[in-house]
Amino acid sequence: MASNTKDSSRRDFLKRAGGATVATASITTLAGCGGGNDGTGTETDDGDTGDGDTETEGDTGDGEGEETTRLRYGRGAHSSTLDPQNTTSGEVAKVTNQAYDGLISFQVGEASLTEGLATDWSMDGESVTLTLREGVTFHDGSDFTADDFIATYRRFVDEDYEYYFEDASVYGPFTLGNWIDSVEAAGDYELSITLTQTYAPFLRNLAMFAAVVISQEAIEGDTNLGEEMVGTGPFQLETLDDANNRIRLTAFDDYWGDGPNVDEVLFLTRGQNSTRAQALVEQELDIIDGLDPDSMQIIEGSDSAENRTATGINIGYMAFNLSRVEAFRDRRVRRAISYAIDTQAIVENIYSGIATQADQPIPPALFGHNDDISPYEHDPEQAQSLLDEAGYGDGFSFTLTTFQNPRGYNPAPLPTAQTIRTNLAEVGIEMSIDDRQFSDYLTYTSQGRHDATLAGWYTDNADPDNFCYVLLHPQVEVPDGQDWVAWDTEGYNTSNNAAWANTEYMDLVEQAQRTTNQDDRAQLYREAAQLAHDEAPWVFIDYADEVRGVANTVSNYTVAAIGGPFLEVVEVE
């Protein structure tokens, strides 16, 4: 990695050479770059605005006098890698999605699927057939064929493959490995995949950022894919500058799709939300993400940028650990707590309206969301009577484990926990708060040591299965007459941090996995959602909005809750 500007090109060299002649750069230039106040996000190379001589010298690569349109995307953290198979981080995906394409893609700003490197596909039971796009070129100049997907797949999950990637992320088995039995190419542009079982969400897994297609030549050559990206996407890597936490991508001229409409995309890091928002307002950045209510206010007050929101595909919740606390095994207790906690107040007051009150495991943007369900109302009396009925009228005590730092689905974990504590005290339940740093929190809860925990989930593939199966299915046998399993059961799905194991619910979710008709699946999920709502293994708290700050000079940008950001269609004035 290191210097990471090693990808610099002839153009860089020319620029540097040109730079030598600009000793007379005016003070305007200094103010321009210093204040970051170029105003439009459109600059000449080297930022030498208004200096005709410099442009001629410095811009040889682009032709004389041509302006470089540059889109500056500000975010909270730098990419720890550029390898989509090495991470589960959404931060990495923002960049890799610009350089790589999947066989199937998400529609811009929607949860539905559209063509990617495959132009047609069909799923018949365990058999999936895809027709691939012809005439697509990788950034390294090689042609895209079915063999590239096979190499990509094998690098991710096949330990017998010579180029198998030892540090492959959990998405290897999670998205492809667990479901694929074999992949075969029928000619260059036809793929046939046999699944281990009928698995309806599979096509959506192909649209995930981790399933993008990497050039076979790069995989089997000596390319370090942690620092280089060899995909077919609209932008190609120009500079990975770890020393300054930024990445420069340039438009890929041979891109098969529409766009890109800008010459360069810069991914810049500003760790603090307020600094990032300030930089947007000061026109140092064009699009920013990761905003909280406070930083949104900074943008609201400016005339150079605006906040844009979209419904997110995520959920924030509090899970009862049925494996650990006996009281939680009584659904009346779980429902009582759901009534006792004022989730409306949490969403409106603590999350400042950038979230919606939740009522079921499936977020509203997904098919299968049950519109007939409404949130538990704040009703301490009903809660008390349920507790009396269950024999816990005098209350009991437990500890709520939470992470400390804000996360998208929970912008204020500690105030949330404190509100819950106050609400529960009203019905005689004594709750203490155990707050932990995120990595510690993950370790602790994955070992099932929590009584109850604040948790949340962002979708991987915009499929209801990604919530219903992953988060609430134990994935092990359930003892008769019991609706929970012991945490130490071998093979237990520790993402189900409630240890809830309702067989009726499990049947519905498993059936939905095997049902390929979308309407039939949606019906199954609606029933599962109703059951989860009634049984209340979680207190459903919120679905958080996706919020972005966007400069007024940017057009055609759509806030996307899944996939993207779709920067190839964005234009900058």
Place this chain on the structure above:
Amino acid sequence: MVSNRFVLKRLLLLFPVLFGVATVVFAILHLSPGDPAVVIAGDRAGQEFVEQIRSDLGLDDPLWQQYVRFLGDVATFDFGQSYQVNRGTPVSQILVDRLPITIELALLGQFAGLLFGLPLGILSAVKQDTWTDHLTRVGALSGISVPIYWSGPLLILLFAQFLGILPTSGRIGSEYFIEPATGLILVDTLLAGNVPAFQSAVVHLLLPVVVLGIYQMALLSRMMRSSMVEVIRQDYIRTARAKGQGSKITVMKHGLRNAFIPVITVIGIQFGSLLGGAVLTETVFEINGIGTLLVDAISRSDYPVVQGTVLVFAVLYTLVNLAVDITYSVLDPRIEQ
């Protein structure tokens, strides 16, 4: 003059120091909560996947085995590979990339501190108990009392937000990409002959350097003043003055050299704290040096990076202090080591 034997002895002392530091860092990391394997695996991973990573990294070995392995690696200057940064990048490579960023910042801060601190201290001493002296002393006291995490954001607010004349963060404008030759941005931009980029770097580094320099300046001027005041009262100065030597020459030639000895000590010790201060400054100004590297590594349980960074800090600190000791005997040959 300082003997080679002394330098060698001090260099040999580095080993027990590093052994102690390595042991303490190892103990703190392994005693504190958080599991690197869980962080690497992410919240999607099941227990089995986490166990696999733990075993791959040798984190499931008995602690003493991990400790012995770690000491063995450190002895060969192998800090291992980062768990997080491009998983598998050697820590030594990361340090080589990041260290110059912090050193540049610390040197500039030190330079700013010396540039203003020493003359102010001397002025204050010579003009003892005048308004100039009082003003300088009040300024110095304020400078010492203001923490970086307060002065930093305040200056950003003033110069970036209200006045809009300086950038909010970073160390160079986003449009400039310079091939790193030394890792020092001011030097690299000059080597590349890219004047606008150099100007951009200067403008970006101005606030962080001022923030770092304020404390240095305040401390050094206080030290310089008290040291100078003491020296001025010495008999040999009085004798020189009595023999008719001009006060300027007396102070600058005879006084300054002796007054420098305690100041040099402070400069040495302070360079260590400058590195520490760089952690805060880098965080406030979002500069990607060894300070932010350490903070990120701690929060991500990236053991090899934390261990490597802390050890490098320790080496730097020790070497700077050695340099200080050597400087003593240059300033005053009577100080035998």
